[in-house]
Amino acid sequence: METIKYSKILDWGTILKRPSYDATGIEKKVRAILKDVRQNGDAAIRKYSMKYDHVELDNFLVKKEEFDLARKAILPALKQAIETATGNVRKFHKIQSVPQRIIETMPGVSCWQRPVAIQRVGLYVPGGGAPLFSSLLMMGIPARIAGCSEIVVCSPPGADGKLNPAILYVAETLELKKIYKIGGVQAIGAMAYGTESVPSVFKIFGPGNQFITCAKQLIQRDGISIDMPAGPSELAVFADKFADERFVASDLLSQAEHGRDSQVILVTDSAGLAKRTKIQIQIQLDKLPRKKIATKALRACKIIIVKNPDQALQILNLYAPEHLILNCRNAAELGRSVVNAGSVFLGGYSPESVGDYASGTNHTLPTNGFARSWSGLSVDSFLKKISFQRLSKSGLESLGASVIAMAEAEGLQGHAESVRLRLASL
Amino acid sequence: METIKYSKILDWGTILKRPSYDATGIEKKVRAILKDVRQNGDAAIRKYSMKYDHVELDNFLVKKEEFDLARKAILPALKQAIETATGNVRKFHKIQSVPQRIIETMPGVSCWQRPVAIQRVGLYVPGGGAPLFSSLLMMGIPARIAGCSEIVVCSPPGADGKLNPAILYVAETLELKKIYKIGGVQAIGAMAYGTESVPSVFKIFGPGNQFITCAKQLIQRDGISIDMPAGPSELAVFADKFADERFVASDLLSQAEHGRDSQVILVTDSAGLAKRTKIQIQIQLDKLPRKKIATKALRACKIIIVKNPDQALQILNLYAPEHLILNCRNAAELGRSVVNAGSVFLGGYSPESVGDYASGTNHTLPTNGFARSWSGLSVDSFLKKISFQRLSKSGLESLGASVIAMAEAEGLQGHAESVRLRLASL
Numbered sequence: 046m047e048t049i050k051y052s053k054i055l056d057w058g059t060i061l062k063r064p065s066y067d068a069t070g071i072e073k074k075v076r077a078i079l080k081d082v083r084q085n086g087d088a089a090i091r092k093y094s095m096k097y098d099h100v101e102l103d104n105f106l107v108k109k110e111e112f113d114l115a116r117k118a119i120l121p122a123l124k125q126a127i128e129t130a131t132g133n134v135r136k137f138h139k140i141q142s143v144p145q146r147i148i149e150t151m152p153g154v155s156c157w158q159r160p161v162a163i164q165r166v167g168l169y170v171p172g173g174g175a176p177l178f179s180s181l182l183m184m185g186i187p188a189r190i191a192g193c194s195e196i197v198v199c200s201p202p203g204a205d206g207k208l209n210p211a212i213l214y215v216a217e218t219l220e221l222k223k224i225y226k227i228g229g230v231q232a233i234g235a236m237a238y239g240t241e242s243v244p245s246v247f248k249i250f251g252p253g254n255q256f257i258t259c260a261k262q263l264i265q266r267d268g269i270s271i272d273m274p275a276g277p278s279e280l281a282v283f284a285d286k287f288a289d290e291r292f293v294a295s296d297l298l299s300q301a302e303h304g305r306d307s308q309v310i311l312v313t314d315s316a317g318l319a320k321r322t323k324i325q326i327q328i329q330l331d332k333l334p335r336k337k338i339a340t341k342a343l344r345a346c347k348i349i350i351v352k353n354p355d356q357a358l359q360i361l362n363l364y365a366p367e368h369l370i371l372n373c374r375n376a377a378e379l380g381r382s383v384v385n386a387g388s389v390f391l392g393g394y395s396p397e398s399v400g401d402y403a404s405g406t407n408h409t410l411p412t413n414g415f416a417r418s419w420s421g422l423s424v425d426s427f428l429k430k431i432s433f434q435r436l437s438k439s440g441l442e443s444l445g446a447s448v449i450a451m452a453e454a455e456g457l458q459g460h461a462e463s464v465r466l467r468l469a470s471l
Numbered sequence: 472m473e474t475i476k477y478s479k480i481l482d483w484g485t486i487l488k489r490p491s492y493d494a495t496g497i498e499k500k501v502r503a504i505l506k507d508v509r510q511n512g513d514a515a516i517r518k519y520s521m522k523y524d525h526v527e528l529d530n531f532l533v534k535k536e537e538f539d540l541a542r543k544a545i546l547p548a549l550k551q552a553i554e555t556a557t558g559n560v561r562k563f564h565k566i567q568s569v570p571q572r573i574i575e576t577m578p579g580v581s582c583w584q585r586p587v588a589i590q591r592v593g594l595y596v597p598g599g600g601a602p603l604f605s606s607l608l609m610m611g612i613p614a615r616i617a618g619c620s621e622i623v624v625c626s627p628p629g630a631d632g633k634l635n636p637a638i639l640y641v642a643e644t645l646e647l648k649k650i651y652k653i654g655g656v657q658a659i660g661a662m663a664y665g666t667e668s669v670p671s672v673f674k675i676f677g678p679g680n681q682f683i684t685c686a687k688q689l690i691q692r693d694g695i696s697i698d699m700p701a702g703p704s705e706l707a708v709f710a711d712k713f714a715d716e717r718f719v720a721s722d723l724l725s726q727a728e729h730g731r732d733s734q735v736i737l738v739t740d741s742a743g744l745a746k747r748t749k750i751q752i753q754i755q756l757d758k759l760p761r762k763k764i765a766t767k768a769l770r771a772c773k774i775i776i777v778k779n780p781d782q783a784l785q786i787l788n789l790y791a792p793e794h795l796i797l798n799c800r801n802a803a804e805l806g807r808s809v810v811n812a813g814s815v816f817l818g819g820y821s822p823e824s825v826g827d828y829a830s831g832t833n834h835t836l837p838t839n840g841f842a843r844s845w846s847g848l849s850v851d852s853f854l855k856k857i858s859f860q861r862l863s864k865s866g867l868e869s870l871g872a873s874v875i876a877m878a879e880a881e882g883l884q885g886h887a888e889s890v891r892l893r894l895a896s897l
Contacts, residue, residue: 059570117738122872122876123876123877123880124588125873125876126872126873126874126875126876126877126880127877128871129577129870130873130877132576133576133577133580133582133870135584136574136576137574137576140572140574142583143569146566148557148562148563148566148831150559150562150563150830150831151555151559154559154825154830154831156559156563156830156831156832158567158846158849161810161811163811163843163844164810164811164843176880176881176882177881178877178880179877179881195544211880211881216656245763247843247844248843248844259798265700268839268840268841268843270700270841270842270844270845274691289896290790291892291896292889292892292893292896293753295885295888295889295892296889298569298885298888298889299883299885299886299888300890301885302883302884302885302886303778303874329888332883332888333888334882334884335882335883335884335885339885348592348881376861377861380859383587383857384587384590384670384857385587385590387856387857387858388857388858388859388860389857389858389859389860390860390861391859391860391861392861393893394862394863394866394867394893395860395861395862396865396866396890396893397763397886397888397889398874398878398886398887398889398890399580399860399862399867399874399890400858400860400878401878401886402873402874402878402886403870403873403874403877404576404580404582404860404862404870405574405576405580405582405860406860407858408580410858413694414694415694415696416855416857417589417590417673417674417694417855418673418674418695418696419696419854419855420584420854420855420856420857421856421858423584423856425851427844428846429837429843429844429845430846431655431809431810431812431813431814431815431842431846432813432814432815432826432832432833432836432847432849433814433815433817433832434814434815434816434817434821434825434826434830434831434832435802435803435808435816435817435818435821436818436820436825436830438820439821440820441820441825444555444559444825444829444830446548446552446823447475447551447552447555447556447828447829448552448824448827448828448829450548450549450551450552451549451550451552451553451556451604451605451828451829452824452827452828454552454602454604455602455603455605455637456547456602456760456761457725457728457729457761458725458728458759458760458761459721459725459727459728459759459761460728460823460824460827460828461824462721462724462725462755462758462759462813463718463722463724463725463822463823463824464677464719464822464824464825466717466721467718467820467822470715470717470718470843
């Protein structure tokens with residue numbers, strides 16, 4: 046942990062620079078797997094599942110019995126928790142639906158946008174260290190609300206050939222039936238190009254390591270779109286002297302335990318709070334099961350001491366964190382000055398964890414500075430809006446001359462002619 | 472033009488396949504220019520402006536006098552047309568603004584999304600054959616409505632070192648002041664990384680050739696986002712026997728004149744209409760100033776004869792065209808079955824040209840099949856939505872147990888601890 050005093054610093058761009066990851070090294074490998082899956086379908090999937098997940102599967106699709114077993118394996122307390130989270134996430138995402146509105150821009154010229162669900166979407170749920178069933182919740186609920194007609198889920202099986210029961214349980218509660226036990230680049234390839242078992246989709250969602258990210262970048266060239274560019278998870282906290290340092294430390298640690306490359310930044314206008322938080326981090330770190338990971342992530346952690354909350358906001362808006370906690374007095378007021386962040390947590394009783402799981406907001410958020418220009422996942426991510434226009438004869442009569450004048454000024458006589466012909470026929 | 476009868480065809484995927492473009496050949500060149508601009512700023516811009524636009528400029532920024540001259544050069548009819556178009560596009564885009572809505576997902580758990588303009592955006596207006604001032608209109612208006620605080624425009628100057636007056640006139644009417652006479656890959660690099668003259672931006676918009684497209688793909692790796700993946704422009708028309716073949720032919724030609732790689736498809740349930748349209752195309756083609764370009768584009772044009780409108784819609788939804796004209800009876804009703812398209816034109820008096828310029832809808836639309844999962848440009852493209860949540864003590868008391876249960880099930884004790892600590896303090 047490095048402590049930086051505001052007054053010393055001129056070049057915030059450099060201080061706040063995220064480590065950049067060069068994917069060129071893995072691109073060749075990823076490209077080869079995608080090509081193989083595209084050409085050889087299930088046979089290629091089987092090959093890479095053996096190689097990387099050490100599992101041999103005849104069928105990738107999860108069967109009814111597996112859902113039944115999973116349901117029985119989940120403890121009632123977790124079921125209750127998932128129900129609460131589902132309810133909140135649903136409520137928050139349902140209000141995002143926007144009705145269609147027709148406007149007459151001129152008499153006889155009607156225009157509107159119709160929101161239409163993306164018909165076929167793919168959701169990737171990573172396995173590895175933590176079984177992220179919450180990610181499935183955060184993708185599946187808006188997909189359902191948008192009304193996507195085909196929702197395909199891929200997740201890597203364990204060495205026993207099974208998926209984590211919580212993932213299956215969440216899938217069942219969301220009535221997602223096409224769950225495939227496929228992970229890694231081969232899963233992205235399967236959903237992008239389709240195989241004998243796995244249907245192809247139009248847009249692929251979900252977090253993942255740098256191989257998944259690279260695969261998602263590559264398939265875009267073939268017309269499949271993706272949720273957002275991904276990087277390591279991030280948290281920035283602004284805390285003032287009134288903040289409880291135990292809370293601040295626990296928030297920083299909850300981010301640090303995600304992965305060794307997690308980004309953690311504390312900005313404060315209180316040198317005292319900075320000191321107290323550092324001590325608390327040490328105390329709490331010792332009790333953490335994922336201590337090793339968190340310790341590595343904390344090495345790159347920065348504590349920035351500023352003069353006042355305004356300076357803090359300047360720096361935080363420049364950094365554009367995925368998650369931002371404002372643990373201070375007047376947090377709601379200060380929150381109005383946030384212009385670059387994925388999700389913001391206001392006050393002392395809004396830890397990042399609540400947004401990760403159950404407050405209702407989506408936890409799939411822009412990282413790596415993309416919060417400057419990207420939103421987190423929402424119902425909109427599973428929709429596109431198709432424009433419509435309908436002109437009556439009199440509508441074209443009113444508008445025609447303008448279209449002809451502009452088309453001719455752009456040197457596009459064919460465009461002008463398509464209007465002129467119609468006007469002449471009236 | 473190839474005519475295909477529905478009954479003969481099994482593999483629509485192959486028939487509708489767009490030509491794919493391999494950018495690997497140009498990527499090296501584009502990468503080198505971007506790197507040079509990033510390292511050497513204005514000096515690099517100057518070098519490439521000389522090399523590719525054959526122009527030597529001391530200052531890239533358009534001066535007040537240039538705006539004055541441009542204003543005087545525009546004929547009153549074009550001024551009137553631009554005013555009409557601006558009014559309609561503004562009206563259609565203004566209704567896209569969504570108000571912020573706070574929801575209590577549980578007592579004491581408040582969540583909302585705040586739409587915030589992307590602070591700094593860059594708009595690229597291509598030069599070349601046609602001076603596309605309409606593109607500036609279609610990007611500038613939603614950027615203004617969203618409230619972007621810095622809007623940078625780049626466009627390649629002619630050999631005389633000047634921009635087309637219509638581009639400057641549109642810029643002035645939209646109160647866009649930072650117009651730079653820079654084109655090509657160097658313009659994308661300047662806006663992405665900033666130079667002594669040109670401010671860096673967070674998101675870059677605008678059409679362009681394959682070099683521009685490649686540059687836009689590459690800068691994304693450095694955290695700058697782009698409007699959408701671009702490909703050649705496309706039009707599909709469905710026409711029945713009641714359609715006027717002169718109108719149908721003129722629409723197909725207006726798309727074909729865009730560029731040699733333009734995609735044009737006619738789907739019809741009337742062999743007679745197909746025949747009549749072919750004849751009309753030949754007649755109208757001869758009068759077209761851009762005949763050469765249109766002729767090349769028409770070589771790849773497909774005429775598909777189907778059994779009925781339902782089959783037409785199946786094919787069209789599979790193809791997912793950028794522009795779709797339904798020139799038939801009951802167009803509005805048929806339009807309800809469109810699920811994959813960028814912008815749809817209903818009836819005989821709604822040629823694509825009206826949407827290109829002045830009906831009010833945006834003409835920046837998804838191509839290359841991306842209409843399956845992308846929307847056209849809208850006010851949303853210039854915004855991001857930041858999530859907020861605020862929990863009261865009692866809110867955390869209600870929600871805490873669920874968060875702890877889910878965090879523990881995902882093996883993230885640090886996440887659980889950040890809630891537990893707070894609950895213990897209450």
